[in-house]
Each structure stands twice: as C-alpha cells, then as structure tokens.
Amino acid sequence: MTSWESLYARRATRMRASEIRELLKLLDRPDVISFAGGIPDSALFPARAFKEAYSEILSGPEADRALQYGVSEGSPRLRRWIAEHMKSLGVDCGPENILVTSGSQQGLDYIGKLFLSEGDTALVQWPTYLGALQAFNAYEPAYDRLDPGTNLSADDIRAKAAASDGKVKFAYLSPDFANPTGRTLDLAERRRTLALAEELDCALIEDAPYECLRYDGAPVPALLALDCEAAGGIEATRTLYCGSFSKSLSPGLRLGWICAAMPVISRLVLIKQASDLNSPVLNQEAMARVAERVFEDHTAGMRATYKARRDAMLAALEAHMPRGTSWTRPEGGMFIWLELPAGIDAADLLTASVEKAKVAFVPGRAFHPDGTGGNTLRLSFSCADAEKIEAGIARLGSLIAETVTATL
Amino acid sequence: MTSWESLYARRATRMRASEIRELLKLLDRPDVISFAGGIPDSALFPARAFKEAYSEILSGPEADRALQYGVSEGSPRLRRWIAEHMKSLGVDCGPENILVTSGSQQGLDYIGKLFLSEGDTALVQWPTYLGALQAFNAYEPAYDRLDPGTNLSADDIRAKAAASDGKVKFAYLSPDFANPTGRTLDLAERRRTLALAEELDCALIEDAPYECLRYDGAPVPALLALDCEAAGGIEATRTLYCGSFSKSLSPGLRLGWICAAMPVISRLVLIKQASDLNSPVLNQEAMARVAERVFEDHTAGMRATYKARRDAMLAALEAHMPRGTSWTRPEGGMFIWLELPAGIDAADLLTASVEKAKVAFVPGRAFHPDGTGGNTLRLSFSCADAEKIEAGIARLGSLIAETVTATL
Numbered sequence: 154m155t156s157w158e159s160l161y162a163r164r165a166t167r168m169r170a171s172e173i174r175e176l177l178k179l180l181d182r183p184d185v186i187s188f189a190g191g192i193p194d195s196a197l198f199p200a201r202a203f204k205e206a207y208s209e210i211l212s213g214p215e216a217d218r219a220l221q222y223g224v225s226e227g228s229p230r231l232r233r234w235i236a237e238h239m240k241s242l243g244v245d246c247g248p249e250n251i252l253v254t255s256g257s258q259q260g261l262d263y264i265g266k267l268f269l270s271e272g273d274t275a276l277v278q279w280p281t282y283l284g285a286l287q288a289f290n291a292y293e294p295a296y297d298r299l300d301p302g303t304n305l306s307a308d309d310i311r312a313k314a315a316a317s318d319g320k321v322k323f324a325y326l327s328p329d330f331a332n333p334t335g336r337t338l339d340l341a342e343r344r345r346t347l348a349l350a351e352e353l354d355c356a357l358i359e360d361a362p363y364e365c366l367r368y369d370g371a372p373v374p375a376l377l378a379l380d381c382e383a384a385g386g387i388e389a390t391r392t393l394y395c396g397s398f399s400k401s402l403s404p405g406l407r408l409g410w411i412c413a414a415m416p417v418i419s420r421l422v423l424i425k426q427a428s429d430l431n432s433p434v435l436n437q438e439a440m441a442r443v444a445e446r447v448f449e450d451h452t453a454g455m456r457a458t459y460k461a462r463r464d465a466m467l468a469a470l471e472a473h474m475p476r477g478t479s480w481t482r483p484e485g486g487m488f489i490w491l492e493l494p495a496g497i498d499a500a501d502l503l504t505a506s507v508e509k510a511k512v513a514f515v516p517g518r519a520f521h522p523d524g525t526g527g528n529t530l531r532l533s534f535s536c537a538d539a540e541k542i543e544a545g546i547a548r549l550g551s552l553i554a555e556t557v558t559a560t561l
Numbered sequence: 562m563t564s565w566e567s568l569y570a571r572r573a574t575r576m577r578a579s580e581i582r583e584l585l586k587l588l589d590r591p592d593v594i595s596f597a598g599g600i601p602d603s604a605l606f607p608a609r610a611f612k613e614a615y616s617e618i619l620s621g622p623e624a625d626r627a628l629q630y631g632v633s634e635g636s637p638r639l640r641r642w643i644a645e646h647m648k649s650l651g652v653d654c655g656p657e658n659i660l661v662t663s664g665s666q667q668g669l670d671y672i673g674k675l676f677l678s679e680g681d682t683a684l685v686q687w688p689t690y691l692g693a694l695q696a697f698n699a700y701e702p703a704y705d706r707l708d709p710g711t712n713l714s715a716d717d718i719r720a721k722a723a724a725s726d727g728k729v730k731f732a733y734l735s736p737d738f739a740n741p742t743g744r745t746l747d748l749a750e751r752r753r754t755l756a757l758a759e760e761l762d763c764a765l766i767e768d769a770p771y772e773c774l775r776y777d778g779a780p781v782p783a784l785l786a787l788d789c790e791a792a793g794g795i796e797a798t799r800t801l802y803c804g805s806f807s808k809s810l811s812p813g814l815r816l817g818w819i820c821a822a823m824p825v826i827s828r829l830v831l832i833k834q835a836s837d838l839n840s841p842v843l844n845q846e847a848m849a850r851v852a853e854r855v856f857e858d859h860t861a862g863m864r865a866t867y868k869a870r871r872d873a874m875l876a877a878l879e880a881h882m883p884r885g886t887s888w889t890r891p892e893g894g895m896f897i898w899l900e901l902p903a904g905i906d907a908a909d910l911l912t913a914s915v916e917k918a919k920v921a922f923v924p925g926r927a928f929h930p931d932g933t934g935g936n937t938l939r940l941s942f943s944c945a946d947a948e949k950i951e952a953g954i955a956r957l958g959s960l961i962a963e964t965v966t967a968t969l
Contacts, residue, residue: 157822160764161828169831195628207612208612216611217603218603219813220811220812220814221600262837266699268570287834322570323568354563356568405628405843407838426578427576429670430664435813
C-alpha cells in the first residue's frame, strides 16, 4: 500500500472539503425548503441564446478554430466585450488589461499563486467568501483581519505579518453584496481600504461576482475605478478586479476574468498557460455572442425576479423572527446574514431545522478564518419563490423562538 | 507606481513564457511550412458530432443543469465512459477512480500542487514535455533525471534529493510516443520504472495524451495497468494516469482526466474545488455523447491520416537528411526527434531555416531541464500533408547539409 500521506506537500494539510458543498449534497431533499445554496436559479439562464450561439459557431467556418487550442489570454472577442463592460463601470481599460479565467474562482487561485509564499499575509474580511480562503490556503498564507469600517493601523498589520515570517501581499474583499453577509462598502470605506493598501504597498483584490445584481440604492464606484481615478490610469493601479459571468449569464461555462494593469496580467497569463493552457475557445466564443446580444435585457429581468425574492425574505424575517435576532438588508446579490442571540449555535440549529422545520441554511462559522461566528447564519433567497420563502422563514422563525426560550 | 516585483511570491521567478508558444506566434506565416506546432489538425475534429451534442443538450430538459454549477469530481456520464475506456487499457477501475480535469495540463498542475513542497524532487526524463516542467515549477521542486533505459540507483537519487532539502515525491514520464521525442518505453523499461518508484516509495505519474494514436507495433501495457496487475488492484497502486481528449476528439473543450486510487482522487477533488470548482458541465455532457458515439471510428480515421503523414516524413528524412543526423522512428503520436551533428545549434538553425528555407521546427533545448540538447530539434507531422512534408524536409535537409559543410 502506498503511504500517500507521507508523499503529500505540506499545503495538503490545509485542504479541506467545503462544509457548504458537503452540506448541499445532504440537503437535496424535496421536503426541505433550502436557503443554503448560493447559486443562481437555473430556470433563469438564457438557454435559448446559448443554444443559438453554439449552433452558429459549430455550423460555420469557425468550428475548427473553436474546437482547437487557443491563446492563454482569452479569445479576443470576449476580452473586447469585457473591456467595454469594465468601461461602463468607470474603468478605462482595453482588452490587454483582461485575462479570461475559468470562473472568478480560478482568478482567486491564480492570485494566490502569483503573490503568496508560505507565511505571507493576506488581509481578508471576517466573515469572508469561503472559496477565497480555500483558493489561498494552497499557498500557505497567514490571515489578518481587514475591517474597512474601522480605522486600521498599517504599522500594526505590518508588525503582525513580519511575526508570521512574511509580508502583507494583498487585501481581499468583495465590496458589493458580499457573500456571505450581503453587505456593501460605502464610498468612505472604499477610500479607506485603498489608502490602507497604498500605505502597506500591497495589492488590492476586488472580488465582484454580484456586481450586476443591484436591486436598489445608488451604485458605489468599483475599487478599481476609484484606484484608476486616483492613480491617473489603470497602469498605475494596485487593484486586481475579479469578474464573473456565473451570476449574470451562466456559471456552467465557467468563465470569469481578471482586470488589472498589464504587468500583472502578463504574469497571470504565464500562470494560466502552465495550469490549463487556455479556457475553452468554444465557450468563450459562445459567451461573447450571448453577452453582446442579451446581457442588458437578461440581467434586468433577473434583477426583477431576485429583487422580489429579497423583498419577500426581508418581509418574512420582519414578520417571523423573534426579538434578539438581527439581519442585514442587502441592496443586491443573493444573501441575507442573520445573527442569532449569543449562545445559540447555528450548526446545532441546522440539525433541528432540517429535521423539524424542514428548512436549510448555512451556519456562519465556516466563513470566519478564526473559527468565530458560531451564532451567525447565511440565508440565500436566489432559488426559492415568494411563497416558499414566506413558509420557510415562518418555520425557521418559530424554531429559533423555541430555541431561544429553551436556552433561557 | 506599484512595485509589483517585490509583491510576487518566490515561485514567480520560475515562471517563464513557453518558448514554443512564443515561437508559434511568430511562425504563423503563410509562406512557411511549419513542423513546429504540436497540435492536432483541426480539419479532423468531429465538428458535426459536437454540433449535434450541444444542440441536443441545450434544446432539452437538461439545459438548465448543463448551464449550472456541477460537482468537482466531474459529470457522472463522462466519468463512466472514461472508466470503461481505462478498462479497455487493462485498468480495472470505476468512476470513483476518475477526476475530470480541464485537459491533462490541469492534471499536471494539480499533481504538482498535491505532492511538491519547495525543494522536493521530481524525477523527469531529459528531454521531457515542457508543459509538465511549467506546471511543476510553480511548486518549486528540484529535478533529477529519470532514465528508464539504464539501471538507476535509488540510493543515489535519494541522497541527491536530501541534498536539495526535500524528498523524491514522484517520477513523471510519458511512456507512449512521448512529446518531444516520439519514443515509447518497452515492457522491460516500464517494469524497471515501476520497481524504481516502489524502491523510492514515490508516486508514478503516467502522462498519456497520445495513447490513442498508435500507428503500428504492438501496444505496450500502461504503467497503471502493470501496477494494478502487480499490486492486486487499483487501490494498492502508486500510479496516477493522466488522460486527455485533446488528441482524440478535440482540445477545444479542455477535458482530460486523472485515473488513480480513491484516496488520491479525493485529495485532487479538493484541489479542483478550490481552484475552479468544476469543469464546464455542458462540455462534459457534450464530450460524453461524442465519445460514446464516435470515439472508435473517429480515432481510427485519425490514425490513418496521421500514419500517412508520419510515413511521409520518415521517407523524406531518409531521402534528404545529410550524414551525421539521426532521428527517432515513432510508432505513434505526432513527433519525430532529430539530432544534429554536435556543435550545430538548433536555435541558430531555426533563424536561418525560417528566413531561407521557409521551414519551422522547435529547437530542443527548452525540453531539457538542465539546458543541454542544443543540437536537437522536434518535428511535428500532425498538421502538414504529404506534399508539404516532402517539400519542407527537402529544404530543411539542404540547409542542414550547407550548415554542416560551413561548420567543418
């Protein structure tokens, strides 16, 4: 028998299954109303537009090229569309500032690979997107807390990073309707975060997969747009913007992008080349067509649907949650973050919730790199209709009320 | 201006552009006959079968699922086909032994990530597939030479690895019609390599993208098949088999696989989850259909075409190469490896060849981790017809003859 464990790299000790993904496998029960999965509603995908695009490409003279290897940077037509999209967000850039990735998840993996040596520090929010921690963990960083709401001392952060035998390489955050909290950074918080990155002379990673899902309130400029404005152009910026088609058109094609200054993009292209050569040309060509044709109308329709679901969930929470619980009121995205009274553990609650209330959610501890957050949970409103949301939140509210009473 | 260089991880110093990819960009000139690109002929892709498969999936009730996130392991239908295919190669396994990857290149990246800490040793052949070195380099290994043709001393290898501050984690090789040499390991060499891996108690990485492209000679069992036989089943083996659809059906969908014992597969699934969540479900579903329907007939047709091209190139080399040159006679794949008289540098020759002879190839030094091999070059016969092969090799032969004379 091969002694596999003794052959693995040190980093393997930090690789663990996503609790959420494991959870989702268990929760695929028809009698349970699930607010657990953080995925788009597949009934909303523009399947007809994709069908036409694939048919066009595979019927025409382009078929051979679409089925061949491609360039690591990404297909020119798709990079052009993405660059125009970034311009609409206030980022003056060209296709040369875009690397196409296999979802923004791959962008996070590449960013970890490019910046992190063992012991280097990554600043992340508490709680934060679990998949980012999983991607970065492979490169064995230390984590320190990024809290854009408070005054942060660059000196303290630097001293702590030096104690872990590395330096601060980047600050990572999701400024719009973050997974898992649904929170959006205001302009002052964004400026403060940029100033901190400048003081630390580190990179800033802006993870923006939900950008197109704003339901109300005024858009706040992207960190990269603010950085461009202050620095006098994208080539002088320190922000890497990770975008995604997963929440706007389809996650199934696994397409996202990184937008940044050219020296960084050219390094990331080398990483792409060594890791999977290129993302499928066929998918990139199909996505370019679908984006050109339906992006605006399609995302407008999705926003209307998701807005109604968010409103239904906020109304149901207001109606059914007992005193002592609180929750966020997101302006977009897919998530509401709920805080239980201290002392109630959301992981314990989940067991009772699935068995008795027939409602599923994600306990919040996994989103905290320091293992705190036991009394928090994430609710996703993206995949349930208003009726199910009302019924599910009512049942969950009763269960929490009972649990609070029993704990008193 | 951000001081990017000071922010990069140590590993970034080992990331370099593929000389070959850079070369290919320059060589895309209509007046040049190119034997440089190691890619399949795109005129041979089963485009109609792919068109039908995509149309079917996107027209039916499966569309929503195909456009959604999927499981990291890969789509069940595709894993089943791959497991059956592995059985046909003498490997008794099930879908649980298969991880679907984005091309076998991604498999190599994941294998580096799983096994290599900085300073660990990877045994590789000299010359070897350049993309493997690029994938492994990100994990900062030391390389030592694997030479299945000679008697290898495990003690010497171990001592050298300890001197580089690590241990031998795996031996990597491509046993059938290797890129770049076209060479195939015979049964004795395979058994010797397996015995060495056993003695070193390390993993064995079998890179087999050309497996389906044998034109003559009897197939030699896969290393994984020999390992299964000796160990008494796949769960007791130490071999990770990397397969690919890129040379059989299409590289454009970016689909390959790793076949190995379950404990390794489950670790690799965690890596996949953290690095890009999953390969596109739509592509996996399309590939499963196309493989089920046309794999046997399609690869038979491709073999006939490539065999004729190989024969044309061998005949042309026989007719036109001056004394002092020698070359391999591959039983399959896409490559012939040519050795020039010592003292003639293939990189210098390439400049003259493109300018005067209008013929392109890949100089061999890049395939050698130790920078030797200056008098070698790789010729690919996959993308040129017999007429072009005869004309191109004739021109190259004359140039080499002139160069040899001038050097005397």
